[in-house]
Amino acid sequence: MAILVGGAIGVVLGLTVACGVGRRQRRMKALAARRAAEADLRAALAPAADLLAACLAAGAGPRAAADAVGRSFDGPVGERLRRVAAELRLGAEPSATWQRFGALPGARELARCMERAGISGVPAVEGVSRVAAGLRAAAHRAAAERARRAGVLVTLPLAACFLPAFLAIGVVPVLLGLAEGLMAGG
Incomplete structure (x- = not known):
């Protein structure tokens, strides 16, 4: 400047x-x-929801399921599930505990299902399985979108290389030949 x-x-x-x-x-x-951290978190939620559904289907309660799945996961999802299990073990209110877990991006529906099961004792296997399927579908859509975006970004350098080469090797010699013909004929 x-x-x-x-x-x-x-x-x-x-x-x-x-x-x-x-x-x-x-x-x-x-x-x-x-955005990358949130995408990683959302990607970890789908298998966690699958495991929660499997634990619930095996007869575990919400606290035991959260504890088992929390111990098998690293990162924010595992940490939050371990915290939920510890708070529930100490007698915390299930509603408040699961709402804090639901603060994770994409975990609100899963937290609601687990909260209902913890408060009323209603089996949550179907609800958690449905949420897990939705999370898997969202993860697949996000991966497909990233793949499409990567395909577009890959073509830009190719265009930047091949277009000048095409002009220099294909178009410029033809134009020079035409200009030479016009100058010689004129």
Whole structure:
């Protein structure tokens, strides 16, 4: 900017633009990291819901199921399930405990099913299985969308390489030949 505008105003303007670009890049990186973490969390919820449904189908209660599945998972899902099991073991209110688990992105329906089972004793196998199927379908849709996006992003460098080559090898010689013919004939 200092070269384009010149002088002290150009230096100040250049520094301002540089600071703005740096701030935007940091925000974009933070947003990408947050989206990646949320996608990983959503991907871990589907198998956790499947395991919860299997534990419930085997006759375990919501607390025992949460404890067993929580011990088999690392990361936020396992940690939250272990915390839910510990709180329920200590006599915490199932409604509040499962609502905190439901604060995880994508876990609200699963938490509602488990909360109903914990409060009323209603079997939650069908509801949890349905939620698990929905989470798996959402994970498949997200993966397909990422694959489509990657396919588009891969073509951009190819176009950037092949288009200039096509112009230089295919179009420019034809145009030069036509121009030479016109100059010789004229």
